[in-house]
Amino acid sequence: MLETTTLKLGFLPLLDSAPLIIARERGFFADEGLDVILVREHSWANIRDRVSWGLLDGASMLAPLPLAASLGLAAPAVPMLTGLVLSRHGNAITLSEPLCQRLESYQLPLGEALRLAIREEQLSLHLATVYPYSCHHYQLRSWLEQHQLEPDNDLCFSAVPPNRMLEKMEAGELDGYCVGEPWNSLAEQRGSGRIVATGEQIWPNFCEKVFAVTRSWAERNPNSHLALLRALKRACDWLGQPAHRAEALELLTLPPYLDRLAGLLEPERILPLMPQFHLNNRPDPADAAFLLRQMQQCRQWSGDDIEQVAAEGFRPDLYDRIASGN
Amino acid sequence: MPLDVLLIDTEPGRIRTLTDALHALGHRVVATLPNAETLSTHVQQLQPDIVIIDMDGPDRDTLDSMAAMSRTEPRPIVFFAETGQPADTIGEAIRAGVSAYVSDGVQAERVKPILDTAIAQFNAFNELRLERDQALDKLEERKLIDRAKGLLMKHQNWDEEQAYKTLRKLAMDRGQKLVDVARHVIDALENLLDNAKR
Structure with a gap:
């Protein structure tokens, strides 16, 4: 028995919101007896607050966001959890063309060139990510650390909405960013930047977006929750078939969803940077623990009960129930 | 302060x-x-x-x-x-x-x-x-009902009152809103008239 059948789910107009949109447009929610309204939101902060305060039943979220919400890192703590990974990969780091040319002129490996420019030549670099509690943010820091840079001392960070990143870099206000598509391949195509690393290279097979609800909602609506997860998993599998790519893009272009943004998503160009929807949808507490350590490292979180927070936030047991058909 | x-x-x-x-x-x-x-x-x-x-x-x-x-x-x-x-x-x-x-x-x-x-x-x-959105919706609804009425008048040779009464009766019989019945009538009659032209 479904506890509730009329549901409101939140999404941002991004490529990896596709599973929610496909589940609705292809009737997968309806097949589960669910009447789902998709609400296009304007920011991750809105999504967090509206899910926390019960104005949305659930949402597609950045993988670190339900953990940050549970810990109360940026807002009053509301425990959240995920039983389904919606996508993996899809991010990339792009540096501006002028910066790339300067680094090239040193004729050194990239990391050495960056250290020389910043530490010897006092170049002050300004990089952007979309949100402080995002894989983009931690991946950019990881990549800098892989090149022996100290993110907190060597550079400046800021948050910029995805659709404004490229124009800010072209205006010389940013030297680079870490973001999802189409803003990386578009920079290359316009000759204003170069992709220097993909999320897949930095953290292979890591989760990117998850479907999250509050713990109290999950406890009140166990069957409706599983029905939602089943419909979304079906959408992820559907998206995983190359034959559906064109139709998927067509559905994403519909007015309530990605609108004009979808017009920038030319399949051939972004293919290498496509989020993977069906690679593996099982949430792994080890991934959550890894994200929590990132939060500690950049001093967003000072707690230490990593294992417990990870196990409560990423719930493979829920995934296993829908995957086994129970 | x-x-x-x-x-x-x-x-x-x-x-x-x-x-x-x-x-x-x-x-x-x-x-x-x-x-x-x-x-x-x-x-x-x-x-x-x-x-x-x-x-x-x-x-x-x-x-x-x-x-x-x-x-x-x-x-x-x-x-x-x-x-x-x-x-x-x-x-x-x-x-x-x-x-x-x-x-x-x-x-x-x-x-x-x-x-x-x-x-x-x-x-x-x-x-x-x-309120503004609802007012706009109302205006749209009235336009649809007028169009359905016009089509019925043309198709059935009815006067305005008879066309309106028929729409009202259809709505009551089906338990639908007047505007939804109007949409149905428009779909059905426009198809008919299109086919008739061919």
């Missing part, structure tokens, strides 16, 4: 009414911006006590990020829900679609009247917008 307020809102009309209301409370509105593009410069220069932002813009994440990054700075900014506001106020603000960020050290009880004013203005604006 007056507080310095910075407003970020995409609706010019609402900026005006909210500014007036805050002035009436004795506060200063130090800047109004349509988006947060130049926000960090404004915050550095003007040092507002509170930033009020429309939740329908893409810029809230910039403020969330400034809050996260400012923690180690001398005067960090904090999401208003973390400043000890009553749960009701937080819920009302989220429902009304307005959010706020507060400079650390400004007392919660000084922030609350400002929040209440913003919530009231946003709610009033939302109501107006709803």
Whole structure:
């Protein structure tokens, strides 16, 4: 028995919101007896607050966001959890063309060139990510650390909405960013930047977006929750078939969803940077623990009960129930 | 003591009414911006006590990020829900679609009247917008009903009254709204008339 059948789910107009949109447009929610309204939101902060305060039943979220919400890192703590990974990969780091040319002129490996420019030549670099509690943010820091840079001392960070990143870099206000598509391949195509690393290279097979609800909602609506997860998993599998790519893009272009943004998503160009929807949808507490350590490292979180927070936030047991058909 | 307020809102009309209301409370509105593009410069220069932002813009994440990054700075900014506001106020603000960020050290009880004013203005604006949308819907509905009536008159050689009565009866029989019946009639009759032309 479904506890509730009329549901409101939140999404941002991004490529990896596709599973929610496909589940609705292809009737997968309806097949589960669910009447789902998709609400296009304007920011991750809105999504967090509206899910926390019960104005949305659930949402597609950045993988670190339900953990940050549970810990109360940026807002009053509301425990959240995920039983389904919606996508993996899809991010990339792009540096501006002028910066790339300067680094090239040193004729050194990239990391050495960056250290020389910043530490010897006092170049002050300004990089952007979309949100402080995002894989983009931690991946950019990881990549800098892989090149022996100290993110907190060597550079400046800021948050910029995805659709404004490229124009800010072209205006010389940013030297680079870490973001999802189409803003990386578009920079290359316009000759204003170069992709220097993909999320897949930095953290292979890591989760990117998850479907999250509050713990109290999950406890009140166990069957409706599983029905939602089943419909979304079906959408992820559907998206995983190359034959559906064109139709998927067509559905994403519909007015309530990605609108004009979808017009920038030319399949051939972004293919290498496509989020993977069906690679593996099982949430792994080890991934959550890894994200929590990132939060500690950049001093967003000072707690230490990593294992417990990870196990409560990423719930493979829920995934296993829908995957086994129970 | 007056507080310095910075407003970020995409609706010019609402900026005006909210500014007036805050002035009436004795506060200063130090800047109004349509988006947060130049926000960090404004915050550095003007040092507002509170930033009020429309939740329908893409810029809230910039403020969330400034809050996260400012923690180690001398005067960090904090999401208003973390400043000890009553749960009701937080819920009302989220429902009304307005959010706020507060400079650390400004007392919660000084922030609350400002929040209440913003919530009231946003709610009033939302109501107006709803009324306007409903009025537009009504107009659209009337147009559809008129078109269905016209088609029935032409197709059945009925007068206006008979066409209208038939629509009303169909709606009652089917338990549907008049406008939905009108849509059906338009679909059915336009197909018929199109086929007849061929």
